Amino acid sequence: MPTPADPVAIARDLIRCPSVTPAEAGALSYLEHLLAPAGFSVDRPVFSEPGTPDVENLFAGIGSGARHLCFAGHTDVVPPGDTAAWRHDPFAGDIAEGRLYGRGAVDMKGGIAAFAAAALDFVAARGPDFGGRISFLVTGDEEGPSVNGTVKLLAWAAARGERLSAAIVGEPTNPAALGDMIKVGRRGSLSGTLTIRGRQGHVAYPHLADNPVRALPAFLAALLHPPLDAGTDRFQPSNLEVTSVETDTKVVNVIPARIEARFNVRFNDRWTPETLKAEIAARVERARAETPLRRGELPPVEAELAFLPVVSDVFLTHAPDLVETLAAAVEAETGRRPALSTSGGTSDARFIKDYCPVVEFGLVGDTMHMVDERVPVADLVTLAAIYRRFLDAYFA
Numbered sequence: 001m002p003t004p005a006d007p008v009a010i011a012r013d014l015i016r017c018p019s020v021t022p023a024e025a026g027a028l029s030y031l032e033h034l035l036a037p038a039g040f041s042v043d044r045p046v047f048s049e050p051g052t053p054d055v056e057n058l059f060a061g062i063g064s065g066a067r068h069l070c071f072a073g074h075t076d077v078v079p080p081g082d083t084a085a086w087r088h089d090p091f092a093g094d095i096a097e098g099r100l101y102g103r104g105a106v107d108m109k110g111g112i113a114a115f116a117a118a119a120l121d122f123v124a125a126r127g128p129d130f131g132g133r134i135s136f137l138v139t140g141d142e143e144g145p146s147v148n149g150t151v152k153l154l155a156w157a158a159a160r161g162e163r164l165s166a167a168i169v170g171e172p173t174n175p176a177a178l179g180d181m182i183k184v185g186r187r188g189s190l191s192g193t194l195t196i197r198g199r200q201g202h203v204a205y206p207h208l209a210d211n212p213v214r215a216l217p218a219f220l221a222a223l224l225h226p227p228l229d230a231g232t233d234r235f236q237p238s239n240l241e242v243t244s245v246e247t248d249t250k251v252v253n254v255i256p257a258r259i260e261a262r263f264n265v266r267f268n269d270r271w272t273p274e275t276l277k278a279e280i281a282a283r284v285e286r287a288r289a290e291t292p293l294r295r296g297e298l299p300p301v302e303a304e305l306a307f308l309p310v311v312s313d314v315f316l317t318h319a320p321d322l323v324e325t326l327a328a329a330v331e332a333e334t335g336r337r338p339a340l341s342t343s344g345g346t347s348d349a350r351f352i353k354d355y356c357p358v359v360e361f362g363l364v365g366d367t368m369h370m371v372d373e374r375v376p377v378a379d380l381v382t383l384a385a386i387y388r389r390f391l392d393a394y395f396a
Contacts, residue, residue, distance in 0.1 A: 005120040007384040008100060008377045010034065011113035012093035015102035019075050021144035022053040027075035027109070031116065031138065035060045038120050039128045040136075045156055047148035055148035059157055061135035062123060068133040069394055070167040070356070071115045071387075072150065072348055074142030077104040078369050085371045099374040107368035110375045111170030111383065112138065114363075118387035122395075132395045135162065142348055150348040154355055164356035166322040166394075168387075169349045172365030173341075178379045179334030179386075183360035184323055185316035185342040186349060187235055187266045190276055192307040194219060194284060200249070200257035209255040213247065215291050215301045216259055222287035223263065223280065228271070234316055235268030235342050240280075266345075273310045281305055312350035316342065319357035321394070326361060329389040333382055361386075 017027035032042045040060040048054045080090035080103045088094040088101040095101070100110070119134055137157065141149025174180040196216060201209025223240055231237040242263045247256035267276050288303045317323065323340065330338045352358040363383060367373045
């Protein structure tokens with residue numbers, strides 16, 4: 001019997017690669033050297049875009065057949081911050097008190113390690129002719145601009161004839177304990193900018209200026225009230241959050257000519273990007289028509305609304321052979337029946353949904369991006385067991 005793959009050792013070795021976005025730093029090379037001897041074909045395409053860093057990616061696959069399961073993830077990590085604040089070097093992969101410490105332990109080198117161990121053991125037991133195909137789609141651009149990573153790697157793979165049946169994204173999905181939650185969809189994300197224009201002047205002579213700051217509260221009230229919706233049976237309520245407010249002057253004795261408010265909306269399946277934009281535009285127009293810069297003295301304020309390209313549309317995965325098979329594997333290994341959730345932010349699942357049904361399931365996310373990011377080694381072993389049980393059932 002071959003020695004089982006060790007997810008803890010794999011996670012430790014990945015953590016020791018300081019792959020802060022967009023640096024590869026040996027993480028993808030390590031995966032290649034791990035998977036290729038087991039029979040996986042490995043490609044390392046590099047994608048470019050003006051104004052963004054070049055990013056190296058990895059696509060590895062084994063087997064053939066109509067049923068093709070893809071595991072998607074990223075080896076890039078956010079910066080560790082003040083390394084002196086860490087109890088353990090963020091790139092040492094130290095194990096202490098039953099926990100593996102390091103940047104990426106949870107988000108998401110631990111998830112990659114668990115699936116790699118599961119896939120290696122599955123292939124060792126079943127051989128490469130197991131009646132289907134398993135692939136790894138791994139980027140170095142998830143924590144960065146997300147321009148030269150998964151979105152281009154998916155198109156690259158499709159152009160080479162890869163047809164995905166289902167995908168698991170190994171992001172940390174569990175709020176408190178392994179087995180709590182599978183993400184089966186996400187709300188959409190739409191960002192925009194509201195610009196209100198006035199006339200610059202001296203604060204001592206306000207009658208010679210038009211202060212756009214005075215108009216801002218009415219516009220913010222229109223954007224925020226009433227709430228966009230009360231939620232749906234599978235999604236949280238849509239919410240608009242104003243994330244920054246800036247003027248074009250930084251001194252205290254000048255009335256600004258312009259004020260700009262940026263906002264982001266996380267929206268559910270009550271909306272499409274088009275209907276949501278129309279609703280926001282109508283609210284801005286209502287506020288504009290009713291709000292002079294100076295009460296009774298001027299016509300309605302000049303306001304402009306601009307939207308950024310849609311980061312992600314709302315989606316919900318309907319695929320019992322994926323969702324129920326994974327939920328059963330989670331329950332068998334943890335004793336917990338996972339909630340099927342659409343909460344949280346965006347992930348690379350927003351790109352994968354256009355190619356195949358996709359869910360997200362990984363580790364507990366309570367320390368991701370934090371100082372002393374860490375994962376219980378027992379959770380790595382259990383997650384690998386969940387993935388292995390899922391592979392056995394999915395390719396039964």
